[in-house]
Amino acid sequence: xxxxxxxxxxxxxxxxxxxxxxxxxxxxxxxxxxxxxxxxxxxxxxxxxxxxxxxxxxxxxxxxxxxxxxxxxxxxxxxxxxxxxxxxxxxxxxxxxxxxxxxxxxxxxxxxxxxxxxxxxxxxxxxxxxxxxxxxxxxxxxxxxxxxxxxx
Amino acid sequence: xxxxxxxxxxxxxxxxxxxxxxxxxxxxxxxxxxxxxxxxxxxxxxxxxxxxxxxxxxxxxxxxxxxxxxxxxxxxxxxxxxxxxxxxxxxxxxxxxxxxxxxxxxxxxxxxxxxxxxxxxxxxxxxxxxxxxxxxxxxxxxxxxxxxxxxxxxxxxxxxxxxxxxxxxxxxxxxxxxxxxxxxxxxxxxxxxxxxxxxxxxxxxxxxxxxxxxxxxxxxxxxxxxxxxxxxxxxxxxxxxxxxxxxxxxxxxxxxxxxxxxxxxxxxxxxxxxxxxxxxxxxxxxxxxxxxxxxxxxxxxxxxxxxxxxxxxxxxxxxxxxxxxxxxxxxxxxxxxxxxxxxxxxxxxxxxxxxxxxxxxxxxxxxxxxxxxxxxxxxxxxxxxxxxxxxxxxxxxxxxxxxxxxxxxxxxxxxxxxxxxxxxxxxxxxxxxxxxxxxxxxxxxxxxxxxxxxxxxxxxxxxxxxxxxxxxxxxxxxxxxxxxxxxxxxxxxxxxxxxxxxxxxxxxxxxxxxxxxxxxxxxxxxxxxxxxxxxxxxxxxxxxxxxxxxxxxxxxxxxxxxxxxxxxxxxxxxxxxxxxxxxxxxxxxxxxxxxxxxxxxxxxxxxxxxxxxxxxxxxxxxxxxxxxxxxxxxxxxxxxxxxxxxxxxxxxxxxx
Numbered sequence: 001x002x003x004x005x006x007x008x009x010x011x012x013x014x015x016x017x018x019x020x021x022x023x024x025x026x027x028x029x030x031x032x033x034x035x036x037x038x039x040x041x042x043x044x045x046x047x048x049x050x051x052x053x054x055x056x057x058x059x060x061x062x063x064x065x066x067x068x069x070x071x072x073x074x075x076x077x078x079x080x081x082x083x084x085x086x087x088x089x090x091x092x093x094x095x096x097x098x099x100x101x102x103x104x105x106x107x108x109x110x111x112x113x114x115x116x117x118x119x120x121x122x123x124x125x126x127x128x129x130x131x132x133x134x135x136x137x138x139x140x141x142x143x144x145x146x147x148x149x150x151x152x
Numbered sequence: 153x154x155x156x157x158x159x160x161x162x163x164x165x166x167x168x169x170x171x172x173x174x175x176x177x178x179x180x181x182x183x184x185x186x187x188x189x190x191x192x193x194x195x196x197x198x199x200x201x202x203x204x205x206x207x208x209x210x211x212x213x214x215x216x217x218x219x220x221x222x223x224x225x226x227x228x229x230x231x232x233x234x235x236x237x238x239x240x241x242x243x244x245x246x247x248x249x250x251x252x253x254x255x256x257x258x259x260x261x262x263x264x265x266x267x268x269x270x271x272x273x274x275x276x277x278x279x280x281x282x283x284x285x286x287x288x289x290x291x292x293x294x295x296x297x298x299x300x301x302x303x304x305x306x307x308x309x310x311x312x313x314x315x316x317x318x319x320x321x322x323x324x325x326x327x328x329x330x331x332x333x334x335x336x337x338x339x340x341x342x343x344x345x346x347x348x349x350x351x352x353x354x355x356x357x358x359x360x361x362x363x364x365x366x367x368x369x370x371x372x373x374x375x376x377x378x379x380x381x382x383x384x385x386x387x388x389x390x391x392x393x394x395x396x397x398x399x400x401x402x403x404x405x406x407x408x409x410x411x412x413x414x415x416x417x418x419x420x421x422x423x424x425x426x427x428x429x430x431x432x433x434x435x436x437x438x439x440x441x442x443x444x445x446x447x448x449x450x451x452x453x454x455x456x457x458x459x460x461x462x463x464x465x466x467x468x469x470x471x472x473x474x475x476x477x478x479x480x481x482x483x484x485x486x487x488x489x490x491x492x493x494x495x496x497x498x499x500x501x502x503x504x505x506x507x508x509x510x511x512x513x514x515x516x517x518x519x520x521x522x523x524x525x526x527x528x529x530x531x532x533x534x535x536x537x538x539x540x541x542x543x544x545x546x547x548x549x550x551x552x553x554x555x556x557x558x559x560x561x562x563x564x565x566x567x568x569x570x571x572x573x574x575x576x577x578x579x580x581x582x583x584x585x586x587x588x589x590x591x592x593x594x595x596x597x598x599x600x601x602x603x604x605x606x607x608x609x610x611x612x613x614x615x616x617x618x619x620x621x622x623x624x625x626x627x628x629x630x631x632x633x634x635x636x637x638x639x640x641x642x643x644x645x646x647x648x649x650x651x652x653x654x655x656x657x658x659x660x661x662x663x664x665x666x667x668x669x670x671x672x673x674x675x676x677x678x679x680x681x682x683x684x685x686x687x688x689x690x691x692x693x694x695x696x697x698x699x700x701x702x703x704x705x706x707x708x709x710x711x712x713x714x715x716x717x718x719x720x721x722x723x724x725x726x727x728x729x730x731x732x733x734x735x736x737x738x739x740x741x742x743x744x745x746x747x748x749x750x751x752x753x754x755x756x757x758x759x760x761x762x763x764x765x766x767x768x769x770x771x772x773x774x775x776x777x778x779x780x781x782x783x784x785x786x787x788x789x790x791x792x793x794x795x796x797x798x799x800x801x802x803x804x805x806x807x808x
Contacts, residue, residue, distance in 0.1 A: 020671055020762075021671075021751070021752075021760055022671050022672050022673045022751075022754070022760050023673075023754075025671060040539075040540070041538070041540050043536050043538065049392070049394050049395070049538075050392075051538065051539075054387050054389070089534065090533060090534065090535045090536075091534045091535055091536055092536070093535065093536060093538075094536050094537075094538025094539060094540055094541075095538060095540030095541055095544075096523070096535055096536065096537050096541055100531070100533075101527060101530075101531045101533065102527070102533075102535070105519060105520070105523045105527075105537070105541075106545070108515070108516070108519045109512060109513075109515065109516035109519065109545050109546075109549070112512050112515050112516075113508070113509075113512045113549070116508045116511065116512055117508060120504045120505065120508050123504065124494075124496055124500075124501045124504055125496065127422060127490065127492070127493055127494055127500070128493065128494060128495045128496050130493050
């Protein structure tokens with residue numbers, strides 16, 4: 001009954017609604033905290049690039065209500081998310097999964113860090129192993145120092 | 153008439169740029185003095201012509217000339233004057249004109265102040281700079297002409313996007329463009345050096361001030377944008393990992409890396425080819441940012457109007473400049489032999505680590521930003537990459553950077569003594585640990601993030617101070633202080649900028665960990681508790697602004713029964729653009745902000761009210777401005793003021 005009332009209210013509310021409305025907030029603070037956390041990771045599908053937690057759009061409100069409904073019904077976080085992904089597709093996830101090709105996305109940074117670190121170590125070791133280039137007995141800093149001394 | 157003159161000036165500027173892009177380049181190749189000498193007057197002329205075109209467009213906006221398409225789309229007679237002016241660059245076409253203006257300004261500065269550059273290098277730099285100018289002016293004239301007229305002018309305009317009608321945002325784009333475009337100067341220097349086939353300490357010294365200037369402007373631009381998002385978008389976020397934000401953040405990271413590697417080139421003649429590569433990539437990321445913002449291939453909160461044709465044109469510019477420069481790099485990089493030799497424990501190695509971390513973090517942002525596009529094209533997966541990804545994938549590299557920074561900055565050049573360096577930092581480390589522990593005990597059972605962030609930030613800040621203190625040498629504190637005040641400005645700049653980074657790190661962690669939020673329905677006259685405060689909604693009334701309607705709430709903020717602030721959060725509606733905006737009521741304090749947002753009226757009476765306490769939030773931007781100030785101090789260092797004085801300082805340019 002309450003759910004029907006909320007949905008009706010959502011349908012008839014004209015104009016943009018602000019993010020998380022007071023009437024959406026669940027009575028159980030632990031459940032509400034979970035809902036807030038989860039909704040930060042779900043995309044508002046009609047907005048440019050906002051989570052449903054931040055969005056003012058009606059659709060975001062519907063999603064927030066749906067999410068809370070699933071949590072109240074006893075879903076775990078994963079179940080609730082899976083329920084929404086089933087309906088709206090992977091696009092709704094702001095935190096991309098690590099499945100399939102997305103693995104590339106997740107390992108790109110660490111892989112580059114490791115590769116880069118390897119190259120950097122090689123470079124630094126080579127620099128430290130190279131003897132001073134023949135012909136320039138003085139390093140530049142020494143030359144500068146020399147110039148200073150000679151000037152004084 | 154003025155508008156037509158502006159249009160004509162723009163076409164003339166294109167012609168001048170074509171001359172500047174070719175004649176000096178040929179002259180430099182054959183050592184023809186007179187051909188090379190064309191560059192300087194050409195750069196000045198180009199600046200004057202584009203400046204005139206820009207002034208003409210501004211005139212059209214200020215006088216609300218609705219026969220001009222751009223003015224109709226982005227202005228309105230009732231709009232306040234300042235936003236009429238900022239409307240010039242609050243759109244795609246006008247912002248391109250601003251971009252070109254700044255490009256020619258940088259070119260002209262290089263012509264005016266580059267008197268001490270070797271004559272061939274200067275000719276080549278100016279010529280490469282003009283090539284970029286040619287590309288952007290062609291882009292403007294063929295796909296995005298700001299000077300198009302309408303056959304039947306309407307009586308009034310469509311108004312500027314109300315979100316952009318804000319002082320913070322009025323000056324956010326010019327700073328960002330100064331940064332983006334400033335990196336074109338580093339690019340031009342890199343390409344010119346590749347053509348010359350010669351990179352030495354003097355080159356490092358010339359290119360660094362330009363990069364530093366660009367980086368300072370980017371820092372200010374990004375900070376202004378983030379500050380605007382904080383108070384304007386209505387839920388107090390400061391960074392959203394939006395593609396457009398990332399577009400400005402990637403060049404910032406690469407420019408930060410470039411700043412540091414250019415020091416190694418200047419002081420030690422090592423890392424040369426890497427520095428050249430960074431200079432090319434930094435501008436490449438600026439161009440990619442332009443592509444992201446203007447092509448509309450990636451959905452974002454603040455992308456300009458989407459037009460595939462423009463996207464293709466920008467991709468072409470990107471392809472030509474990056475392809476050309478990288479090809480040149482591949483051919484010539486071998487010529488640049490490193491000279492400086494350094495041991496594994498040295499400032500040089502630390503700066504290599506700094507470059508690695510900054511480059512990798514820029515790469516993570518890059519991959520995350522473009523992944524949705526890539527996944528859709530290649531794997532046919534429609535997915536999103538949002539803040540949770542960036543927070544997890546990007547933050548570890550910043551943490552590593554913050555951990556290493558103080559150690560790296562006290563290591564000696566060439567061959568350092570790690571134990572000695574660590575001894576300098578012992579006090580900083582102990583104090584940072586103590587502050588972290590203090591934060592840990594003061595909070596009750598919340599995430600570990602806050603104390604760790606405070607500790608990291610304190611470590612970086614105290615490390616910077618410890619470095620300064622150690623530079624004071626030995627002796628009585630008074631003597632040391634005396635010596636410290638006489639240190640070169642670049643040392644002060646380094647300490648200030650590094651401390652600024654620490655401040656921002658600590659503030660972001662503190663805000664994320666300790667923010668409190670409250671959402672409820674409040675009727676006029678009611679009060680509610682918010683942390684240690686009591687908030688009273690006195691009344692809500694409707695008002696009329698110059699070009700909007702507003703519901704304005706009057707809210708009182710009490711602490712222990714004493715009124716400490718009256719706040720006026722608003723909900724505005726801009727009828728011409730048919731857009732609502734929220735204006736938060738914020739009580740700014742150094743240690744926390746109280747942030748009140750007025751929501752919609754509720755059916756049973758009363759209003760939805762959202763309230764936040766945001767601890768240390770202002771320090772995020774204070775840290776950014778410290779970084780910018782540090783950059784400014786460094787830029788004003790004696791060696792750059794004379795810098796240019798490479799000729800008078802033969803010691804800095806070893807004969808080859």
